[in-house]
Amino acid sequence: MAANLKICSVIFLAVVVLNEQETNGALSARTWRKIYNANRNGPYLGLVIPNLFEMNPLLQSPSFTSSNLTLDFDGRRFRFGTIGEKKVILAMTGLGVINAGITTQLLLSLFKVEGVVHCGIAGNANPSLNIGDVTIPQYWSHTGLWSWQRYGQGPKDELPLESDGDYPKKIAYLKFANYTVNAAHVASYDNLLNNIWFEAEEVYPIDETPEERQHTFWVAVDPHYFNISKKLEVLKLEGCTSSTTCLSETPKVTTVKRGTSASIFLDNAAYRSFIYNKFKVRWTWKARLWHSYVFSKRCLSLLLGLSRTWPVGAWPSPMKPTPSPRSPQIIQLRLLWNLSSYYQLVSLVTKLISTHRY
Structure with a gap:
């Protein structure tokens, strides 16, 4: 009798799990199946981009090949494809650090991701940088607390x-x-x-005592990705989009020491000067993920990785209880605002991903 009850219980649970109409969990059975099937083809590199305005050039680039798989969850759309030979997932965050954190956390919690590349436009706090320059900071801070x-x-x-x-x-x-x-x-x-x-953020490392906080202000991007990005500084960028439309200075690729982020669209010279002189930041990411770079969401994603105590941006696949041998990494590429030269950032992201090796 006890054995029959056990069998009935197992059958009942299986029916509940497989019938999404009867499942009351956060994820439907159909969504779980899509995630599981996607992760069977992983790992992926994640590309996190503020909005469709900045994502469309990448979607339209001949370097990107869509796999015709998209997964919608919690108001986000995750687009699967390849850049070169590298499998990628593209995700749009929306404005603000909260959206950035939610989107990046979903990307890394749901999917088997080995690294994350943030890319988009940003504001400049360094007078030596110009419109069209592409910059990659080594350290990030959040200056909104x-x-x-x-x-x-x-x-x-x-x-x-x-x-x-x-x-x-x-x-x-x-x-x-x-x-x-x-x-x-x-x-x-x-x-x-x-x-x-200005205050440091609280982080709670996953391998420490629960609810035992630590504080951090400057967060480093992954050194492996940063070393790759330094090799891109020799690339020559186009200064003109046509015979009559040119930038006053030929744009360049450069790595910088510091960038900062907050949910603030920074268009104030006095505050920008304060940020630059006080924190020695080079650019700012505005209210999407921007700050001296002045950024508004990027640092939050780095803090998420730091709280996991793996290399910044390290999250395991939700389908497996243990992390992969090599944890995900995060790097940010920022283009000083200029729409016509945004396509150069797409090219740069493509080169970064195609040269990605462990």
Whole structure:
């Protein structure tokens, strides 16, 4: 009798799992089957791109061959194909660090991914860089986590929760009064907005004690990818799209030390100068994944990887409980805003992926 009950239980569970109309889990049986079949053909390189405006040049590139497989989940569409001989998954994130984090986490949690390439347009905080330049930062920060100090207090005063280790005054702060205009004739002046203190992000490494936090401000991209990208600095980029449309300076590929990110579309010279001088960033990623590069989403994806304690951007396949022998990696390529030269970034991404080797 007990044996019959066990058999009936197994059959019942199998029916529930296989019949998606009876399944109440987050993923339907049909979606799980698609993910499973896709992962059988992996591993893949993931390409994470802010929007269709920036993705379409890659989709239209002769270097990209679609496998005619797309998987829609949670409002995201994952497009499968190849670039050269490398299998890739393309995913659009949408604006802001939250969308970037969700999309990248889904990509790495659902699929067997060995690396991630972020690419898109960005803003520039470094006067030595020009429109059309393609830059690859080695380190990223997120400059959108602040402790906003109350009026009347200053650097010598304790911030709320600072004694608990939440908001230490270790990195930098911006004093609004320093940006007052038309005040040359005034002996002293202040600003009710007072000061904002930049704070490090909390991370929770997967192989440490649960809920035991660590803090990090600068996050390194994967050194393997960064070394590959340095080899691309010799590439010659086109400065003209036609006989009458040219950039004032011939664009170049360059690696830079630092970039920064926040959910802020940065179009303010004073703040851009502050970011550059205080943090020595070279560009900014705007409200998609941009900052000195000034970026708004990229750093969050790197933080996701860091919290896993594998090389930045390392997530195992959801179909297997153990990570692959080599974990995923992340690198970011940023093009200083210029639509006509965006196609050069597509070419660069293609070369980066085609030269990818472990």
